[in-house]
Structure formats: C-alpha cells, structure tokens
Amino acid sequence: MHLVSDAGDMDPTRLEIDHEQDEVPDALGCLWLGLCCRDGIGVDQDTKRAVELYRMPCDARHMPACGALGRCYWFGIGVPADREACAKLLREACASKEEGACSLLQKAGIKRD
Numbered sequence: 001m002h003l004v005s006d007a008g009d010m011d012p013t014r015l016e017i018d019h020e021q022d023e024v025p026d027a028l029g030c031l032w033l034g035l036c037c038r039d040g041i042g043v044d045q046d047t048k049r050a051v052e053l054y055r056m057p058c059d060a061r062h063m064p065a066c067g068a069l070g071r072c073y074w075f076g077i078g079v080p081a082d083r084e085a086c087a088k089l090l091r092e093a094c095a096s097k098e099e100g101a102c103s104l105l106q107k108a109g110i111k112r113d
Helices: 027-039 047-059 063-075 083-095 099-108
Strands: none
Touching: 027 047, 027 063, 047 063, 063 083, 063 099, 083 099
C-alpha cells in the first residue's frame, strides 16, 4: 500500500481506499480531516469516521495517524476502549519518535518495551 501525495478534487466526506489501486489518500490530509471529524470542526462530529480516517494512513505506516488512532483506543473515541490495541499503536508510534504517542504512553503508565 502506498500513499497518494495529492487528494486533488476528492470529496473529503467520501474518502476511501481504492482497493484496486491499493492507494491511500494523502496521509496528512486524512489525519487533519480525522481531527475535524473527531471534534466537529467544520463538519458534523463523527468519531467513527475519525477512526476510519486515522486507520487508513496508519495502515500505511504514517506514525502520527497511528498515534491518533491509539488515543482513540485509549479514550474510547469512536471505538470501544481497548488498552491492548492502544498500547500496540502508541508503542509503534513512539518507537518512530512520535512525541505525542510517547507522552501518552508515559501518562498512561504503559511501558515502552
């Protein structure tokens, strides 16, 4: 799976992976749109959609998105709280120097391994 660097004229409310092309739209765009969906900034609040938007670039190894997805699992935002899934995602993101993930690991008392 690889990232498309420019989402172009794509409708952000219909952002999906093109499974035939195996491409993920712009990782940073997905992350920011996920934050908007999570908090209801400029769009209706939709935490489940935020999780979908974080998962796409995370699956393509975009660590800031993995950190955001880990936070969703920690706090139960858009998904049921799952400390194991959270810890796995945050450890991975922290190992890649994603400071927000490292900070949450520390605050949550989760060992970095």
